[in-house]
Amino acid sequence: MVTLQLEALGACYGKKLIVSDVSTTPLKAGEIVAVIGPNAAGKSTLFKRIAGLLKGPGEVSLTATTKSRKAIGYMPQDTSANAVLTVYESILLARKQGSAWSVEDTDLRFIDTVMQALNITPIAFRDLGALSGGQRQLVSIAQTLVREPDVMLMDEPTSALDLHRQIEVLSFMQAQARLKGMIVLIAIHDLNQALRFADTVLLIADGKMRACGHPLDVINPMMLRDVYGIDARIEKCSRQFDHVIVDGVAA
Amino acid sequence: MAAADIILTREAAVQGRGEYRARTRRKIMILVGLSLALCLSFAVDLAWGPARYGLDQVILALIDPDAVSAQVRTVIWDIRMPVAVMAIVVGAALSVAGAQMQTILANPLASPFTLGISAAASFGAALGIVTTVPIIPVAAGLIVPVNAFIMALAATLFIHFVSQVRGVSVQTVVLLGIALVFTFNALLAFVQYLASEQALSQVVFWTMGSLTKATWPKIWATLAVLLIALPLFARNAWALTAIRLGEDKAASFGVNVRYIRLETMLIISLLASVPVSFVGTIGFVGLVGPHIARMILGEDQRFFLPGSVLAGALLLSVTSIVSKSILPGVVFPIGIITALVGVPFFISLILSNVRRSW
Known part of the structure; x- marks a missing residue:
């Protein structure tokens, strides 16, 4: 079974450390992890580091199956x-x-x-x-x-899709993760989609990990005010999914 | 979009797998067609000249040299054959060099000629002709080609490293290439100014580019470079195609982009400089050949690479025929003809569909 753990992970461009101290508990096969954070927080840089395209301190501990062509598959933001x-x-x-x-x-x-x-x-x-x-x-x-990877890193895969397609694609990825035993990390700005599909949420701001855990533990009014500068609540929709209701910009 | 495991429908398989196989067969047929056209052009190149022979006579002379007269045999085998073969080999080498330059620099205007590599080789060769001073110690007979190669290599590596600097755009690389052309042309003029009358005429003729300088050792040397380069490019076919999707995307597929770029640039410098050092400056083949291949075959290197070889070879072979057909008894330097054909193409490329294709 595939497991992935990030241990005090950092990423550098040249000698400059852009992301630092990202750690997770062991992520398990079938798990969807939403990586959230404001613009330029370091989400893409973190993905490049996990994919082995950037160097930096810390460890990416991966236990992969042998069937795959390449254990980690990375979908860049620029398509x-x-x-x-x-x-x-x-x-x-x-x-x-x-x-x-x-x-x-x-x-x-x-x-x-x-x-x-x-x-x-x-x-x-x-x-x-x-x-x-x-x-x-x-x-x-x-x-x-x-490429049949064990771990998929998807950098904002739904940013150009309409709402219907977003839900279709994320449902499909969730089903594929469960079915094939993949771990899927998705960098995403839409916090409602993160709440709907993710098993774990990893929050990054200013190149540092701010939280990692159950979606409702990470996405809460205090975090939304602190990191995003907005006043918001979490409420359930008619289908019992949690949603962020934005009241306005924090004073 | 089904959430569970997907059952492939027959319709989707026909639209996908079936269509892909049909398109692949079509591309193979195009390559066969180009090969046949090249054979025909080669035969016509052998047949045409001050004395014109029929294609039946040429084929007979190729298959059974003893079956034709000594005069026909001498003209076809000793006089026209080296020129015709050199046209094919040089055309192929320059076209492949241009194709891979356009691939790794992501630049439709890249070619040995437009980015100053041919100009650098010209300067190196002129330095060898005029001063007889080698850039690195070599035998006297090799000074001109080796000087040309060293200068071309230096220009290629310069372009490569500048293109790797963060924030350097495609346009910047083209402008840099133009700056190199001007620089080396100025240096060439400087060397010409200092040259003796005899050396000057040699340099001028050399810079015009002419296949009449073809000899079998030069052909073998150029062919050897081509035969070293092609398998290396072929080995990297998937990786080179992936690089056209962008650096990040290629890297995400597991391609070592930096290594492939450097290896490709080194091979390009050989491919671009060796023919130029033997036959002089022949422009635009490295630009036009790959564009023809790209238009008819796309950029999957498994087809684009042989397509570029054949398109470049065919282009220069046809140009060789044209160069001796304009005025009876006169063989124009082939570099003049390629420039006359290439410049309008170059302009149309800039003005028309560059944005659509790149």
Whole structure:
């Protein structure tokens, strides 16, 4: 079973420490972790550090299965691409990285399945440059999924999607995490989606971890006033999901 | 969007897997078509000249040299063959160099010619011709090509390292390339000013770019560089394609972007400088060849790479035919013809669909 634990993790750009002292309890297979925090808090930097793209102090302790091509899959925030490739080619590319030139039917079948699940089969042979922001995000999610990682780091995967699509995609990721035993970390600004889908919430502000735990322990009126500078309450909607009701900017 | 495990529908599989396989077959057919066009162009290049032969005669001379007259054999094998083969090898090398430069610099205007690498090689060669001073100690016969190579390598690495500096945009790299062209052209003019009359005429002819300087040792050397480069690029095909999706995305796929960029740049410097050191400055093939390949095959390197090889080779082979067809009995330096064809293409690239493709 996959487990992931961050131990006093920090991330540097060059010699400058941007994020420091991020620690979690062991995160378990099937868990969804929402990483929240104001703009420029260090969420993307933390993801790059976990993915091994940046250096820094601390440890990323990962117990991974052996089935995966790469234990940690990272979906960057920037999904813009102007390569002369079709959507299908760009997803195949993610799947075949580090492999031989030949493309097996099993690869294509897996790609077809993921594309169908994300409802992007109709745009399979459209040029990447002709996609909308939301479509690009869905393609980027597919590119990460076809690598069959044990841990998925998704940097604002739903920021360009409409509300319906946001709930669809996050429900799908939640189901996939449970089904495949993945750990999914999602950097997200929408606190209501974090409350609805996350098992754990990790709060970062000014490059430091401020809290990590059950969503309602982290997202509360005191934190919202302190970190986001807003007066807000937590109330349940008709389907019993917790929601942040914003009253206004804190005085 | 189903929450549980997804059952792939037949319709989705046909739209996906079936269509992908059909498109792949189409790309392979395009590559076969380009290869056939190259064979035809090669045969015409051998057939055309002051004495014109039929294609049947050329094919006979290639298959069974003893079946044609000694004169035809000598013209085709000893005079035209090195030029025709050199056109193909140099065209392929420059086109691949341009293709990979455009890939790793994410820049549609990148090519050995536009970024000043050819100008650097010209300066290095001119320095060798005029002063006979080698930049590094080598045998006398190798001074010109080695000087050209060292200068081209220095220019390539300079562009590479500047493009790696944080915040440097694609436009900055192009402007830097233009600055390099001006700098090396000024240095070339300086060397020409100091040159003797004989050395000057040699330098001027060299900078025009001409395949008439082709010899078998030069062909083998260029071919060797191409045969070293192509498998290395082929090995990195998925990684190089991924780099076109952006540095972060490629890194997220597990690509060591820094290493691939450096390795590719070093190979490019060889590919760009060796042909130039032998046949002089031949511009725009490295720009136009990859764009043709990209337009018809896309940027999946498994097709884009052989497509660039064939498009560049075909382009220079056809140009070789044109260079001896304009005025009967006159063979124009091929660099003049490629520039005449390339400049309008270059302008149209800037003005038209650059934004759409990149």
